[in-house]
Amino acid sequence: MTETIEIYKGLAGVPVDYTAVSKVNPETNSLLYRGYPVQELAANCSFEQVALLLWNGELPSKEELAEFEAFERANRALAPEVRTVIDALPTTSHPMDVVRTAVSVIGASDPETADDSPEANLRKAKRLFAGLPAIVAYDQRRRHGLEPVEARDDLDYSQNFLWLAFGEEQAPEVVDAFRVSMVLYAEHSFNASTFTARVITSTLADLYSAVTGAIGALKGPLHGGANEAVMHTFEEIGEAGQVEAWLDEALASKKKVMGFGHRVYKNGDSRVPTMRAAMERMIDHYGRQDVLDLYVALEEAFGGRKGIKPNLDYPAGPTYHLMGFDTPTFTPIFVASRITGWTAHILEQNASNALIRPLSVYNGPDERHVPGA
Ligand SMILES: CC(=O)SCCNC(=O)CCNC(=O)[C@H](O)C(C)(C)COP(=O)(O)OP(=O)(O)OC[C@H]1O[C@@H](n2cnc3c(N)ncnc32)[C@H](O)[C@@H]1OP(=O)(O)O
Numbered sequence: 374m375t376e377t378i379e380i381y382k383g384l385a386g387v388p389v390d391y392t393a394v395s396k397v398n399p400e401t402n403s404l405l406y407r408g409y410p411v412q413e414l415a416a417n418c419s420f421e422q423v424a425l426l427l428w429n430g431e432l433p434s435k436e437e438l439a440e441f442e443a444f445e446r447a448n449r450a451l452a453p454e455v456r457t458v459i460d461a462l463p464t465t466s467h468p469m470d471v472v473r474t475a476v477s478v479i480g481a482s483d484p485e486t487a488d489d490s491p492e493a494n495l496r497k498a499k500r501l502f503a504g505l506p507a508i509v510a511y512d513q514r515r516r517h518g519l520e521p522v523e524a525r526d527d528l529d530y531s532q533n534f535l536w537l538a539f540g541e542e543q544a545p546e547v548v549d550a551f552r553v554s555m556v557l558y559a560e561h562s563f564n565a566s567t568f569t570a571r572v573i574t575s576t577l578a579d580l581y582s583a584v585t586g587a588i589g590a591l592k593g594p595l596h597g598g599a600n601e602a603v604m605h606t607f608e609e610i611g612e613a614g615q616v617e618a619w620l621d622e623a624l625a626s627k628k629k630v631m632g633f634g635h636r637v638y639k640n641g642d643s644r645v646p647t648m649r650a651a652m653e654r655m656i657d658h659y660g661r662q663d664v665l666d667l668y669v670a671l672e673e674a675f676g677g678r679k680g681i682k683p684n685l686d687y688p689a690g691p692t693y694h695l696m697g698f699d700t701p702t703f704t705p706i707f708v709a710s711r712i713t714g715w716t717a718h719i720l721e722q723n724a725s726n727a728l729i730r731p732l733s734v735y736n737g738p739d740e741r742h743v744p745g746a
């Protein structure tokens with residue numbers, strides 16, 4: 374007989390540890406990174422500054438920022454061993470599988486992998502931060518039969534990311550919308566991928582193992598994979614006038630509408646207004662009112678029928694689409710951002726570790742015996 378013990382399915386509502394990295398507050402609909410409202414960071418800081426804030430707990434001084442910017446620019450190149458492995462993968466591989474494999478290759482090649490001192494882990498985090506854009510962009514280009522583009526050390530992180538992806542400098546408003554998305558995606562407390570990274574870290578496994586596992590968790594459409602899924606939904610619907618018919622069918626077949634709902638925020642995601650404003654700037658820039666019409670029609674129709682609001686993936690997906698990224702590259706871009714939050718949590722978990730190992734309540738067959746035993 375199954376014991377009557379309360380089960381917290383999906384750990385919903387269960388606090389499992391303290392964190393000083395970020396605070397998600399559904400009551401005030403706010404998100405603080407190390408105490409700073411994410412909207413203020415998105416309006417005033419480079420992604421490089423936000424990364425240092427997440428790792429170090431404080432915004433960097435001018436000197437600290439300049440030192441990190443020089444480090445980041447010097448560590449952008451795709452390592453030959455990573456390129457060789459990516460080249461051996463089919464171009465049909467999902468880019469999340471490629472980026473996960475690339476991090477695994479880096480982990481297997483880095484002489485510092487086994488050194489889990491905070492100093493070595495921070496160096497690894499910074500190298501991954503600097504190196505991920507080249508991996509993501511290289512894979513997108515190879516899938517389209519395009520030659521890779523070399524990193525440019527006269528460009529900042531966001532400018533260079535777009536340069537690597539498209540081989541052309543982008544307009545300042547495009548770079549800015551991209552930077553905003555990177556700041557907003559950087560950190561979100563104990564979400565599924567960060568928790569995965571912390572579980573792996575809690576066994577005293579290395580940082581690369583934790584990041585590889587986190588990428589696996591982020592891939593799923595209930596988590597980071599939703600930004601890609603939003604675009605598939607938009608393509609399936611086609612245009613604003615088709616929303617109601619599509620929704621009838623989606624709700625009748627109990628389909629989840631991707632980019633809506635959240636485990637913690639039940640009254641809207643604190644990051645959406647900032648990301649939506651960035652998306653609207655891209656809609657103006659590229660002259661694509663049709664995308665906004667569809668966005669608004671689906672939000673209103675689904676919100677009206679179910680009362681469920683968009684999460685960050687809803688405006689982020691169309692924004693990346695407008696910029697020219699192909700749909701399966703959206704979640705790898707999220708990886709390049711969330712590497713900051715994941716590694717900040719890995720450092721925090723290491724500094725105050727307890728093996729993460731919850732209990733289960735057995736509900737299988739009662740004890741029985743192998744015939745003849
Ligand atoms: C960056 C991020 O990772 S943000 C999250 C990205 N994920 C998505 O956009 C995927 C779509 N959304 C979802 O699947 C969910 O909202 C989740 C997984 C994000 C949160 O799920 P939970 O907190 O477990 O909420 P839960 O699934 O219990 O939802 C409560 C009810 O709302 C419904 N619901 C929630 N979100 C959606 C949705 N997007 N589409 C349809 N119904 C939904 C559920 O089916 C459930 O209905 P029920 O009570 O009739 O069973």
Ligand SMILES: O=C([O-])CC(=O)C(=O)O
Binds near residue numbers: 565684
């Ligand atoms: O917090 C969550 O569960 C998911 C999310 O929004 C994120 O990771 O950014």
